Amino acid sequence: MKAVLADEHGSAEVLRVADLPVPQPSEGQIQVRVAAAALNPADLKMLAGPTPLHFPHVPGSDFAGTVSEIGPGVNRFSVGDEVFGYALPTPDAAGLVSDPPSVTTGTMAEYAVFEADTPALAFRPEALPAARAAALPTAGLTALPVIRALETSRRTDSPDRGKTVKVLVIGAAGGVGSVLVPLLAEAGAHVIATALLEDQEYVRRLGAREFIDYWAVDTIDETLRRHPDGVDAVVNLGLPGDSLTYAERAIRRRGILLNVTFPQPDPADFRADLTVETLLAWAGPGDLDALAEKAAEGVMPDTAGRVFALGEGAEAYDVLQNEHTRGKIIVVMPVGDGR
Incomplete structure (x- = not known):
């Protein structure tokens, strides 16, 4: 062979x-x-x-x-x-x-x-x-833990439950982003996607409501200019995980930062009110079947x-x-x- x-x-x-x-x-x-x-x-x-x-x-x-x-x-x-x-x-x-x-x-x-x-x-x-x-597999099995972590963060007793979740996705045009952004959009999240200018239409087709060209502007400064109160979550798909402390400025109180890259960020380096997690691709029973069903239904392009x-x-x-x-x-x- x-x-x-x-x-x-x-x-x-x-x-x-x-x-x-x-x-x-x-x-x-x-x-x-x-x-x-x-x-x-x-x-x-x-x-x-x-x-x-x-x-x-x-x-x-x-x-x-x-x-x-x-x-x-x-x-x-x-x-x-x-x-x-x-x-x-x-x-x-x-x-x-x-x-x-x-x-x-x-x-x-x-x-x-x-x-x-x-x-x-x-x-x-x-x-x-x-x-x-x-x-689908690596991208989807990385995206699913992100979706679940965001769902868990919106606890039933949270005062923010029922509000539209604002999520900044860093590196949205890659493999994981191409699965994650549609899943976030399906869940009703307001997705702010960072990518190159040439990928703007692509990430918007995936379901992003806003786009930031990370070569043209500082991502965090631009996010705060548009959303002065910050976003509910930042999901890092592209930057080294240990370079993310600057991103906490854009996250509201009791928000969440989710990372899928290495080196992993140290939660102790961030504000005490933030949840900081690194998530890896993981397959549980039925996960691939669920991803295949959503892809076949057209949820994910x-x-x-x-x-x-x-x-x-x-x-x-x-x-x-x-x-x-x-x-x-x-x-x-x-x-x-x-x-």
Whole structure:
């Protein structure tokens, strides 16, 4: 089979497309003929080290495809099932995804093996094309904890309950933002999205009511100019997490700052009345099914920014590393057996 692979730690430059043996499922595992896979910045961070990797290493965690073989003891899936999901290509990091863990041989390949008994895999609805399904897992499973944290912050005894929530989303045009902004809009939030000027119409189509060009103005100063009393929440999707103390000026009393990036901010560095949390992608039972349903219903638009063939997989990672991207970068696999 063809796969994007690396023989050593490094940047996108160490990746190439080459032949590898088709991975075979062991007990409790399924083999999937991958139809599409989505790139994530974490793929490159893992490749850069110091995470221990088995070489040749095939990157990729998000995918959609067809079950092609099942290992002993698998009852959940059958050959021919259309599936999608999220797994990490190293056992050392698998606990960050779900419980039971979700591990893969790497999704940037024509075939990949996955643990079957994990909420990080789900059946793909017929109404959801493979490329769109592949774009959902990491972004969606990062966005859902943000939505839930915001819901929890609006307690039933809160004096602000019933008011429209104002949410500043920093870095709204990326993969997570492309899922989060529509979910916030569906929930009735007033979303203020930061992005480049060229992405203004894109984030407005996602559901943002306001746009801030973070290259043209200071995001926090501009937010306070428009909303002198501050916003209810700031969600950081793009800046280093430890650089966010300046953002507290824009958050009202008893507000919340949610972060999904590293390094994590230290809550002790912020005002005592603020809730400060770092949230990671996590798959719970039914989460992927809920995301797929909303995507199929049109709540979330197609977030594929650029699409590459598998033979261009190394180039796709170079684009992710060196160019501005919108939404998700997708790699589609060739039609055929690929063995």
